[in-house]
Amino acid sequence: MSGFTVIRPGMLTTVQDAGRFGFQHLGVPAAGPMDWWSHEAANRLAGNDFSAAALEITLIGPELELTGSAIAAVVGANFELAVSGRPLPLNEAFLVEAGERLAFGTRRLGARAYLAFAGGIGVPDVMGSRATHVKGALGGLQGRALRRGDTVPLGGAGEATLRPRATGIAVPHLPLAAPATLRAIEGPEPCQPSFWESTFTVSPHSDRMGYRLEGATLNAPGDHLSSAVAMGTVQITPSGTCVLLMADRATSGGYGRAATVITADLPVAGQLAPGDALRFRRVSLADARDAEAAMRARLPEAAA
Amino acid sequence: MDAPRVLPLGDAAAVVSFGDEFSEAVNDRVMALAGSLRERPLPMAVRDVVPAIASLAVHVDPRRVRVEALIEALAARAGEIARGQAPSEGVRGAAFHEIPVRYGGDEGPDLGDVAAFAGLDAAGVVARHAERVYRVYMLGFLPGFAYLGQVDPSIAAPRRSSPRLDVPMGSVGIAGRQTGVYPQVSPGGWQIIGRTSLSMFDAASGRSLLQPGDRVRFVAERR
Numbered sequence: 001m002s003g004f005t006v007i008r009p010g011m012l013t014t015v016q017d018a019g020r021f022g023f024q025h026l027g028v029p030a031a032g033p034m035d036w037w038s039h040e041a042a043n044r045l046a047g048n049d050f051s052a053a054a055l056e057i058t059l060i061g062p063e064l065e066l067t068g069s070a071i072a073a074v075v076g077a078n079f080e081l082a083v084s085g086r087p088l089p090l091n092e093a094f095l096v097e098a099g100e101r102l103a104f105g106t107r108r109l110g111a112r113a114y115l116a117f118a119g120g121i122g123v124p125d126v127m128g129s130r131a132t133h134v135k136g137a138l139g140g141l142q143g144r145a146l147r148r149g150d151t152v153p154l155g156g157a158g159e160a161t162l163r164p165r166a167t168g169i170a171v172p173h174l175p176l177a178a179p180a181t182l183r184a185i186e187g188p189e190p191c192q193p194s195f196w197e198s199t200f201t202v203s204p205h206s207d208r209m210g211y212r213l214e215g216a217t218l219n220a221p222g223d224h225l226s227s228a229v230a231m232g233t234v235q236i237t238p239s240g241t242c243v244l245l246m247a248d249r250a251t252s253g254g255y256g257r258a259a260t261v262i263t264a265d266l267p268v269a270g271q272l273a274p275g276d277a278l279r280f281r282r283v284s285l286a287d288a289r290d291a292e293a294a295m296r297a298r299l300p301e302a303a304a
Numbered sequence: 305m306d307a308p309r310v311l312p313l314g315d316a317a318a319v320v321s322f323g324d325e326f327s328e329a330v331n332d333r334v335m336a337l338a339g340s341l342r343e344r345p346l347p348m349a350v351r352d353v354v355p356a357i358a359s360l361a362v363h364v365d366p367r368r369v370r371v372e373a374l375i376e377a378l379a380a381r382a383g384e385i386a387r388g389q390a391p392s393e394g395v396r397g398a399a400f401h402e403i404p405v406r407y408g409g410d411e412g413p414d415l416g417d418v419a420a421f422a423g424l425d426a427a428g429v430v431a432r433h434a435e436r437v438y439r440v441y442m443l444g445f446l447p448g449f450a451y452l453g454q455v456d457p458s459i460a461a462p463r464r465s466s467p468r469l470d471v472p473m474g475s476v477g478i479a480g481r482q483t484g485v486y487p488q489v490s491p492g493g494w495q496i497i498g499r500t501s502l503s504m505f506d507a508a509s510g511r512s513l514l515q516p517g518d519r520v521r522f523v524a525e526r527r
Contacts (some may be wrong), residue, residue, distance in 0.1 A: 021350060021351040021352055021363070022351065023352075023447070023510050024352035024354045024363065024515060025338075025352065025353060025354050025443060025445050026443050026447060026448060026505070026510070026512040026515075027443040027444045027445060027446055027448060027449050027495065027512075028447040028510065029447075030352075030388060041423060120331075125506065126507060126510075127507070130511075136446065136447060136488070136507075137488075137507075138447070138507055184314070185312050185313075185314050185315055187311055187312070187313075188311040188312075188313060188319050214491035224324055225324060225356065225357040225358050225359070225366060226324055226356055226357055226442065226444055226445075226451065227321075227356040227357070227358075227359045227361065227363030228313065228317070228319060228320060228354040228356060228359070228360075228363075228444075229313070230313050230314045230316060230317045230361075230363065230406065231314075232314055233313065233314065249446060250445050250446070251443075251444050252354065252356055252442070252444035252445070253444075255364075257313065260312075260313055260314030260315075260317075260524040261314065262315045263314070263315050263316055283314060285315055285370075285371055285372055288314075288315035288371075289315065289370060292366060296367070
């Protein structure tokens with residue numbers, strides 16, 4: 001069976017599929033990719049269904065040695081990429097032969113890249129998903145990020161449809177603007193208007209669960225009884241700090257929910273790194289739908 | 305009864321809010337809606353139905369569902385239930401569980417603090433904690449973490465001022481009128497008064513011992 005051995009793990013390399021749905025009522029977090037667009041694009045280029053398991057690579061990329069030949073694609077943050085010393089293109093499918101080493105080098109843009117292999121990553125299904133939730137030690141490879149020496153099987157996502165493309169695609173949300181603008185739906189607990197006028201910075205205390213935002217502090221809209229949150233929900237803590245909840249968020253929380261970032265701009269949020277600036281812009285549900293359709297239209301053609 | 309408010313939670317979820325009251329009557333309405341959505345699912349691509357203490361959220365696949373349609377469908381269903389047109393068994397199938405607990409000692413390091421808060425001795429706190437039948441108001445925070453209520457007001461000590469980094473698996477805690485069991489080791493700020501050996505959640509199967517609406521009693525184990 002084809003697979004790869006981890007030579008260098010990178011900073012935080014995890015297996016992610018589209019997410020773990022259907023168990024949030026039991027407190028099971030959804031996890032999944034921080035940037036759904038790049039995850040789905042990498043899968044499509046590799047010939048997979050959008051929901052296949054791929055690797056999410058964070059800030060510092062890995063080096064992997066293939067045990068069998070595989071078709072792969074990398075989309076998202078812009079890294080130098082090479083196979084056994086030969087430079088490789090981003091944003092299009094390529095072939096790696098058995099024994100070759102796929103190495104991520106310098107990162108030029110963005111925070112997270114997705115490496116999809118044709119056929120997906122063959123880790124066990126946990127509650128219907130292969131997504132890794134590191135804090136909950138769920139899914140992925142033994143519920144954790146990849147480590148040096150791990151051997152990871154490919155396959156399990158069904159037959160991939162190989163559609164080599166001559167030209168790459170463009171990642172529509174990179175490079176990020178400074179500050180990046182995240183469009184959001186207000187509420188359910190709206191806060192003071194200055195929220196929409198403030199510029200925030202992603203704090204170093206940020207991870208896949210959420211980003212703590214530095215800059216403005218706001219009047220907390222008041223705690224309420226614990227209620228559901230979503231990816232992109234901005235909570236305001238009692239001290240007035242905003243927290244942008246991301247892929248590994250818990251299912252619920254007791255802080256006021258000032259707004260939730262729209263689906264179309266979650267990929268922008270997913271490409272933010274500590275130190276990056278952002279602001280929020282209030283939009284309507286109709287705007288959100290148009291923006292999502294426009295993002296989706298930029299995806300490469302789906303397999304099959 | 306006030307009609308519930310249905311509001312978007314971004315463009316891929318909506319929340320039905322039944323107010324801000326921590327009560328069985330309000331949670332009954334949440335569970336009735338949850339039960340109805342289980343029996344008669346909305347005809348759209350729903351990913352998760354998440355009941356909470358006084359609200360219920362539905363997450364959908366934004367590729368296939370407009371949140372406006374979800375909000376309309378939820379308002380209609382909640383209205384049918386309020387008018388009695390959609391009889392729901394509510395906490396249908398609610399199970400009753402007894403959870404054996406070893407109170408105090410190293411496994412319940414905050415029992416003394418709760419006793420001081422209550423002006424009782426440790427045995428008095430245990431007796432009050434173990435005498436009630438609690439309802440599972442919701443699950444959240446961690447896989448299999450059930451928010452149980454309501455704790456006798458005399459022992460309803462607030463959260464610790466500094467949370468612990470590693471609350472052991474099986475720890476039984478109190479936070480105000482809520483009590484619960486940590487299903488896995490985790491950071492946490494609840495007052496830890498004991499520990500159970502029962503497994504609360506099995507990740508391999510996704511089975512949770514406690515389900516929304518279930519009833520629970522704690523039983524003091526002889527040490």
